[in-house]
Amino acid sequence: MFAIALLMVSARGSAQVVQQTKQGLKFSAQKLDIQIEFYSNNIIRIFKTPAGIPYTKKSLSVVKTAQPTVVTFSKKGKNSLVKSSEVQVEVNPETGGIIFYDSSGNLLLKDKDYGTQFSLVEDAGTNLYKVRNGFLLDKKEAIYGIGQVLDNKFNRRNSSHHMQNENMSTYSPYFQSIKGYAVFWDNYSISEFKDNPQELSFEGLGHCSDYYFMYGKHADGVISQVRDLTGKAPMLPLWAYGFFQSKERYHTQDESLSVLKKYRELKVPLDVVIQDWRYWPEYNKSDSAWNSQLFDAERFPDPKKWVNEIHQLNAKLLIVTWPGFGPKTEQRKEFDSKKMIINFDTWPPNSGARPYDVFNPEALDIYWRYLNKGIFSYIGNDGWWLDSTEPDHINIKKTDFNLPTYLGSYGSVKNAYSLMHNKGIATHQRAVNDNKRGVILTRSGFIGQQRYGSNTWSGDVGSTWDMLEKQIPAALNYTLMGIPNWNSDIGGFFAGRWKDGGGNKNPEFQELYVRWMQFGTFSPMMRSHGTDLPREIWNFGDRGTWCFDAQEKFINLRYKLLPYIYSTSWDVSHNDGTFMRPLMMDFAKDAKTHEIGNEYLFGRSILVAPVTKYKAKTWPVYLPEGSNWYNFWTNEYLQGGQVAITETPIDIVPLFVKSGSIIPFGPKVQYSTEKRWDNLEIRVYPGTDGEFVLYEDENDNYNYEKGKYSTITFKWDDRLKTLHIQAREGNFSGMLTTRKFNINVINPNQKLKDKHVNPTKEISYNGKKIELKF
Structure with a gap:
């Protein structure tokens, strides 16, 4: 279909052949077959396999196919050069090294000479490789992404991470550079990320090293390329930006209704109540009927009426469903009969519950069939809480990761579990009801999950000040992967430490809860949830007490801002925008912003600096250079490029508005x-x-x-x-x-x-x- 030109160069005394393809290059070096293909002017795929061992890869994350792109070819000494209008790629046919430049020839990134290794390993009875790819970055180049990591760090340079998605840890093999490019290593295995002065590397299991280099010039441009490659983010309904109330758990349909009614009586705004686990029949204490997706007749005697009453009170219902099933459920029996269960222990302990194989397309169909019949088409709930989407793994045995799935060993695909589980729910629901936008709250994520309208929360975090502080850079790095929807349990999930000190009336816990709610007000989802202590507003005191009034103030502010938030949602969906914007997105020229992970813009106008210390009367806020700023509360006008010491009584969180907003x-x-x-x-x-x-x-x-x-x-x-x-x-x-x-x-x-x-x-x-x- 097109001419192939052969370029002959000398390498180590033997002939090396670089083939020009229509949109890239093919060559062999260091016992590797390497393909470079431009997917667009800004996106390049690099695909490497052991020499002579071809492999056809079907991505779980990538939805884009290569688009017609004009490229030109030339030589640079012994190396070959291929260019689009935006990116130049230089290859060394002897070492296998690949260098990326912008259109002006400025160096962006190096894929190391001799930097890719394949080591043959046995995996679940088949041959697989431990694959490693190394890169060279500038010494002072800041990078972001990797996932939601609760270590209170923003810039990911000089860090190492065992990338294994679990409760409170959500990873994707991806990094974004302050230089305006990103790399997505398209691999779903339990992996290692390492960055040190010598190199940055990814290492995991696979048949190939398959990554995408994306150049966007700046952070917004990078995110646009990520969404072009892995899917756009749909709009959520307006109600999804209101206030959510839940706890672990409402035991009966009357209990959750009474909570909603009391919010209405108090005239405190609320849009959503959530039903957590164990609404299903509990046949015995072993939870053998775990996640049957059916309602207990005693505690939920009329679930249709329950949902109708919630809707009549102008609210919505999210209901939980898990990926694991107890042995007495009909779902488990069918999955077992079709070998669609991954045979390790999942939550709850000693129940015999096992997760289903989300990598099997038929299993996704079966899961939805039960969920639709038992809940969605039966009661008409408004969205889903997909808990344990890592999934939970208890009583771990080393051999568990060698268990087979439809796509290979569990360890080789584990990190994409949430992606596939969310896909099954979202795509099936839309096929059933195209008039109701999907809303999914999920505990894990992976690049590509943004196309399902999923909102990841940070997991079962503790109710502590340091954990509140850690939420902010974790959220910012997560959203820099192109996944815009994120939230956390307001107040933290586990609050048992506060029980002996007065519980909800403990002044320090009250202050922590209010400060967390202020952060939640400026998150894509504002959701109160937790265990050990109830979180409904009246449990903290009556109207007229400082804790009640401060909460009510910020819930009301959230609703006043709905036109701004919903318009931002359109910007996210239509223009590849971002809700939580680290300062380096809009002020990259101000080098100080490269390290700041405790402030961000919410939308494109409002700078938020959450208070994360007990009894903080003032709070330092860096106002980036490149704009002047208004104190939201006082209208005081301040120049950028300075630290503003801001008064922070309990009902004030530092907010500044960018001039021109x-x-x-x-x-x-x-x-x-x-x-x-x-x-x-x-x-x-x-x-x-x-x-x-x-x-x-x-x-x-x-x-x-x-x-x-x-x-x-x-x-x-x-x-x-x-x-x-x-x-x-x-x-x-x-x-x-x-x-x-x-x-x-x-x-x-x-x-x-x-x-x-x-x-x-x-x-x-x-x-x-x-x-x-x-």
Whole structure:
């Protein structure tokens, strides 16, 4: 189909042949067969196998196929060079070394000379390889990613990680560089990541070394390439950005209903209640019917009525399901009969529960068939809590990792377990009901999982101040892998340490819970959950006490920000944006931001610096150079490039707004869709030009994918002090045709000491362009 040119070069006294293919190169070196293929101008696949042993790889993560890409070929001394419009790749046919440059010839990354090794091993009775690939980075080059690692570090240089997905540890073999590129080593085995002054390396089990080099020029560009390669992130429904309440566990349908009713009586906003484990019949204490996906007739006598009542109270229900099944369940019997069980002990202990083989497509079908019949199509729940998606592994035996799965030994595919389990639920649900957006809360993840609308939480973390502190850089590194949805148990899961000191009324635990809730307010999902102590707001005191009032303040703030958050969700889905943005994403030129993992932008405008110490009266906040900043609470105007010492009484978390920002604020509500957005405050923060796109749609279906949505673009011209509200674009069923905007241009010269510093202009808007001079 196309000409193959043969380039002959001398290497160690023998002829080395580099073949030009349509979009790359093929050559052999160091007993390896190596293929380089441009998937686009920015994405290059490097595929290596032992010489003469071809292997066809079908990726679990990658959905992109190579697109027609114009490349050119040339020589660079003894080496061969292939270029697209964005990236140049140089190969050394003698050593197997590969060097990546940008289009201007600036060095990005080196795949080491002699840096790839294959060592033959026996794995589950078959031949496999221990595969290792080494890279060379600049000495001071900061990198991020690797996964959710609870070690309180942000920059991943000079670190080592045993990449084995377990409760509280979620890894993917991926790193992103401050230089604007990323590497995804497409391997699902239990692996090793090491970075030291000599090299960075990945090592794991496989038939090949298969990685993708992605160049985006900056962090946003990298994430765009990751999503192009492994899948876009769909929008979640509006209600998924409200407040979630759960605990381990609500024992009856009446208990969870009473919780929802009390929130409504107190007029504290709430959108979602979650039903945790053991709603199924418990035949005996051994949990032999674990995860039967059926409701206990005594405790849940009418589950359809239960869900209907939740919906009548304008709330939603997430319900838990696990990947393991007790021996007395019908699911387990069918999986056993078809050899679709991975035969190791999973949670709960001594129950005989075993996980199913998620790597078998038929097993995914069977799992959904029971789940749909027993729950989804039966009661009409609104989403899923997929617990233990690593999955839990107890009474571990070394031989467990050699157990067979549909795709090979368990150890060779383990880290993709959550990816495949989430895939099974998400794709089957959409096939059954295309009018309800999928919402999945899951305890693990892997690159590619973003395409299923999954929101990973950090696992069963302890209720401590140091664990709260560790959540922030862990979340930021996780989202830098291109997976935008992340959250944590507000207050931490295990709170037993506080029981003897007064429990929910212990002042330190109350303060920890409030500070964690402030962090949760500015996370993609705001969810209260835990064991040992109940977490519903009234358990901390009555309205009028500091702990109740501080919680209520931030729950209300979350709902006021819903227009901003939902528009950010559109930015995430449509523009490959990111909810939790480390400072290095927007201020890479400020070298100080390269190491800061305890602050971030929530969306593109609001800088958040969670308080993570007990009795902190003030908190240092670094304001990046490249912008000026407004204190959200006082409107004080500060220059970037400095540390601001910020007062932090218990009901204040440091928040700063980037100059040039435009932020919409919604009405006070009890749930996300209680009131229409027909009277929004539009707050403008001068200092530089700015733009914001207000997004609206039908809130909970996939019609937005068919173009059923609207956008209104606000542009601030700082020199002319003029706000341009552009003509509305698009439409959808039930769209507002007229509305009010209350425009509030913040005065940068005065602190907010009285209500008249920043008077608003109220305008009517009917979809046509408006220009406002200030």
